[in-house]
Amino acid sequence: MNAVDPQLPIVKSIDLCKTYAGIAVVNKLNLEIKEGSFCGILGPNGAGKTTTLRMFIGQCPIDSGELTIFGKAMPENASLVRESVGVVPQMDNLDPDFTVKENLHVYGRFFGIPSSELKERIHELLDFASLQDKADSKISELSGGMRRRLTLARALINKPKLLILDEPTTGLDPQARQAIWQKLRELKKQGITLIITTHYMEEAERLCDRVIVMDHGEVKADAPPKKLIRSEIESHVLEVHAADDRLLERVQQDESVARSEKSGDIHFFYGEKLKVALEVLEQSTHDDYLFRPANLEDVFIKLTGRDLRE
């Protein structure tokens, strides 16, 4: 594929809509993603994240609106666009009939990459994914982290300009997650545009230079993570666990409490200083509380609510 015009956004959608059984899963989505950005899409289950990503690669028909990837209209150019896109799906679909190396080879052949070229490429990718020792292992012999790294390596076989990752670290232990993060940062340095969905707020906070919060198919917020925390929410949170009503009433009387919420037996007080509230707690016998700076998770909860989703 020809070089992408640097002025042109990698992804551009205008009023993009998708409805399943009368429910708008993606509702008038307007997005522009620039080349080289690392964009996180956050949202509760059913917010429309995966559907949006599936539309980006032509795996889901578009009901209305417009979508272009690399300036090419979708889904008409799905096949052409996918030549330059890497996909790490939510559910592993590595080929269990093949070894690690064969998985990469066979996948590369789907792109029409000649076998001679693939040999070197596979060598590089196994290095990148730290899977050199596992080249001839079966998929069933790999740990969860190794599988994800292999899926990532597989997604890079065609040297994509855009990498789409749907919950790439779900279910991994902290070490495996950090290994993936490190790889993704390397890719960002190479100039690849990355779009990731995740349920881990600290993951988005650390990796992404832009966070889009989606709910009910709509964009609720769209900014760099730090800016989102600054602009969308009070600077600090006081969590009081299992306290009696009289104490809570006194905490609430602090005038710097901008907002409060209850979830189960935890009370959340949001504000800038919360000095009086803290003094009240210190003087009381109750010691089960936590005072901390607000984070992306607080923003997320504020924007999407505390209700459980399916």
Place this chain on the structure above:
Amino acid sequence: MNNAVRFLTRSTSIWSRNIRVWAKLAGPSLMGNFGEPLLYLLVLGYGLGQFVGEVQGLTYMAFLASGVLCTSAVNSASFEGMYSAYTRMDVQQTWMGMLSTPVGVGEVVFGEILWAATKSLISVCAILIVATILGLVADAWALFILPVAFLTGLCFASLALLVTSSAKSYDFFLYYTTLFITPMVLLSGVFFPIDTLPIGVQWLAKSLPLYHAISLVRPLMTGGEVSFVLPHLLVLITFGATAGILAAYRIKKRLIK
């Protein structure tokens, strides 16, 4: 690149993925290909042959051989197009992985049809070798059985994938095998000539593709005269092409949603 060439190249990459998997397990697979028809031919051909004597001027074993060969083409392609394809479509999500590359649904489906027909060809080759050793093949004209078997494979692979497009689980395939494949095999002239059947049943058999495959294969194998080549081929092609196009359409609806 020309569209047709690109379509074929991509379908071939699906086909070669499958043959790569097959190559890993070729041993047991080939044993099945050789062993089962050999058993059928020897046991039924010899055992029943004692009672039956000659059928249409052939020993019963020679008559049966072409029927067993065609049935094997039907079964190989059907199994591959149902159980194996369903595994790749649903259980392993292999097709979804392919659809993240430039490969499209039509190319996946056509690649799978080509592969299933190739499996038919492999099993038919095995039977042809066995039949030759048993002295059941008349002459070199029998080599023309191979393209007919491949076409039969294409036809039944397409039908199987059409069934797979609606499958919710493996059990669903029992409907198709019990209600369609088995009666068809019993009525299409595999075990006995169909002219002893009531005329209505004969027409039913003639409306299904297996009868036409056997009508071409039996004379090619036994040195008989091949007649109505074009109509027989047309039935196989029409069934295959219609089912193949419908299967691709329905599988696209199922996966791209």
